[in-house]
Amino acid sequence: MDTVILKKGRANPLWHGHPWVYSGAIDRVQGAAQAGDAVLVRDAEGRPIGQGFYNPRSQIRVRLVTRGEAPIDAALIAARLAEAVQLRQRIGLPSDETDAFRLVNSEGDGLPGLVIDRYREVAAVQFTALGMKQREAQVFDAVAALPGIRSVVEVSAGGFSDVEGFASATRTVRGPETGEVECRENGLTLWVDPLHGQKTGMFLDQRDNRRRIAELARGARMLDVYSYAGGFALAALRGGAKSATCIDSSARALERIRLHAERNQLGPLEVHEADAFRFLEQATPRSYDLVVVDPPKFARAKKDLDAALKGYQRLNALALNVCASDALWATCSCSQLVTEELFERVIAGAAQQAGRRVQLLSAASQGPDHPTPPAFPEGRYLKFLLFRVV
Ligand code: SAH
Numbered sequence: 001m002d003t004v005i006l007k008k009g010r011a012n013p014l015w016h017g018h019p020w021v022y023s024g025a026i027d028r029v030q031g032a033a034q035a036g037d038a039v040l041v042r043d044a045e046g047r048p049i050g051q052g053f054y055n056p057r058s059q060i061r062v063r064l065v066t067r068g069e070a071p072i073d074a075a076l077i078a079a080r081l082a083e084a085v086q087l088r089q090r091i092g093l094p095s096d097e098t099d100a101f102r103l104v105n106s107e108g109d110g111l112p113g114l115v116i117d118r119y120r121e122v123a124a125v126q127f128t129a130l131g132m133k134q135r136e137a138q139v140f141d142a143v144a145a146l147p148g149i150r151s152v153v154e155v156s157a158g159g160f161s162d163v164e165g166f167a168s169a170t171r172t173v174r175g176p177e178t179g180e181v182e183c184r185e186n187g188l189t190l191w192v193d194p195l196h197g198q199k200t201g202m203f204l205d206q207r208d209n210r211r212r213i214a215e216l217a218r219g220a221r222m223l224d225v226y227s228y229a230g231g232f233a234l235a236a237l238r239g240g241a242k243s244a245t246c247i248d249s250s251a252r253a254l255e256r257i258r259l260h261a262e263r264n265q266l267g268p269l270e271v272h273e274a275d276a277f278r279f280l281e282q283a284t285p286r287s288y289d290l291v292v293v294d295p296p297k298f299a300r301a302k303k304d305l306d307a308a309l310k311g312y313q314r315l316n317a318l319a320l321n322v323c324a325s326d327a328l329w330a331t332c333s334c335s336q337l338v339t340e341e342l343f344e345r346v347i348a349g350a351a352q353q354a355g356r357r358v359q360l361l362s363a364a365s366q367g368p369d370h371p372t373p374p375a376f377p378e379g380r381y382l383k384f385l386l387f388r389v390v
Contacts (some may be wrong), residue, residue: 002031002377003040004054011043014050014064015372019107021052021062029054035165037135038072053131057165063112063129067157072131074138077111081142084109084116085368091368094118100183101369102204107379108371113164114139117200119192120183121150123198127168128160134335136173144174151175152291155200159300165249170195174289178210181256186211188234188264191256198253200230204230205366206294209330209384212240212291212364220290223247223283225276230257230269232292232330237266245270247279280318291329293319299335304356308335311347323356323389336381 002127006014010025022042033253039054041062047111048372051072052064059137061122065072084104091102104116106128122253123143127133135215135258152174161168172178181193187209194201210231217239224233227246234257237244246257246269261269270281276295295315316331323329333343351358364384372379 001040001051002029002033002037002054003042004029004033005042005046005190006044006049008044009379011049013375014041015043016375019052019064019112019373020060020065020378022060023059024187026061028217036130038389053129055130055164057130058163063107063131064111064381065112065131068090069306072143077135077138078142078145080110081146084111085146087371088369094120096184097187098185098207100185100190100202100204101207102367103369103377105370105372105379107373107376114142115200116143116202117194117202118149119181119194119201121148122178122194123149124155124171124194125152126155126200127157127166128164130164130166132192133157133164133166133168136148149175151152151178153178153194153305155194164242169368185209186214186229186238188238188260188262189326190229190260192229192265196252198250203228203231203294203336205370205382206332206370208367209332211291212362212386213330216262217241218288220328221245221324222290223292224278225291225293225319226295227271228294230260232294233257233262233269234264237261237269238264241267243270245272245288247272247274249275251271275319277315280322283322285321286324288322289324289327290313290323291319291323292332293330294332294334297335299306299337302337305337308338309342312338312343312346313350313353316347317353320350320354320356320358320389325390326390327388328361329358329387331385333383334381336378338383338389339377340383340385344385347387358387359390361388
C-alpha cells in the first residue's frame, strides 16, 4: 500500500485522535498514490497510525478513516453506517417528535467526507471528500439497505467539489424520485425538499437550540433574523409566542415558512424578504422580547476573518437595538474559524457599540446527532449564545 510518512514531531495530534494530515506535516510519500486512493500513514519512526483517503489537491492531504488494518471497503462503510444508526437510536432518534436528523456526520462517525441527513424515509447524501465520492456506489447501496429508507438522494457538494476536485449533482440515486418529504422536528410537521433546498434541505444542527427557544417564548414578540424555513419562529409560536416576525433574503425560504405556519396552524406570523442589516437598521427600536440571529457563514477563509468579525459586530449591535428591555437574545455563528472565545469578544463589542448591558446565560453548539472527535475543533463549528438584554 502507498504510504505517507510524517515529519518528526507532527504525529501527536493524530495519535490523540485528530483525523486530518495537513500537507505541512508530511515528510514524504512512498509509492504512486492517486487522488482518492487509500494510503497508510506512518509517523517519522515508521509506526503505522492508520489508513485514510489521500488527496494531493487539498491542504488536508489525508483524512484518516481507520486505525485498523482492515481495508477501506464496502464492509467497512456498511459497519460504520450501522454504528451511526445505533448511536442515533441511543440518543432517541428517530422519535415520535423528531424524524429529521443527521444520520452521518463525517469524521464524527468515522466516515470522513460523508454527510447524510435523514428526512423520515428519505436519505440525503452529501460528499465533501474525493475518496468518499469515489466510493459512492458502496455508500448508496449501504444507505438504501437501511430499514425505513425508501429513496436516497445525492445533494451537490457546492464549494467542496472545487477544493477536492470532483463533480457532483443533485439527483435521486436509489429508490423512487422524491419531492417534498413530510417529516417532524420537535413535534412540528415540516415539508422538506432535499432536491431544491439549501444544505440538504434543512439546518438540522439547530434542533436542540430551537427547542430551547420554544421553552423561552411564552408571550414574547419574537424576531427570527435569517430565518430560512422558520425553524426558530415556528418553535417560538409553538411555545406560546405572542407573534413572530421572520427575515430572510430568499423568497423561496419565506414561502416555506408560510406553508409551515399554515399547515401547523401557527401564528400570527409576519415574513419580510429583506437583507438582514437593512431590515434591522429600519426596525422600531426595542420592539422585540425574543430575538434569534442565525446568519450564514461570514468567514470562509482565514483572510476573511477580520471582515467577518466586523460584520458580526455590526449585525449584533443592530440586533441589540431592537431588543426590548429584559429581552432574551440568541446569536449564532457557524464560521468554524470564529472560536467561541472570539465570538463572545465580538458580542461584547457589539453590546458596547449598542450601549446595552447583556448577560450570557448559556453557550451551546450543534446537537448530538452532529458528533465530533475530541481534540478536533474543526468539527465544532456552531456557536449559539443566549443572552438577556437588560
Ligand atoms: N435559522 C435558520 C437557518 C439560517 S441559514 C434555521 O433555523 O433553519 C441562513 C439564512 O440566511 C438562509 O436562509 C439565507 O437565505 C439567509 N440569508 C443569506 N444572506 C442574507 C441576507 N443578507 N439577509 C437576510 N437573509 C440572508
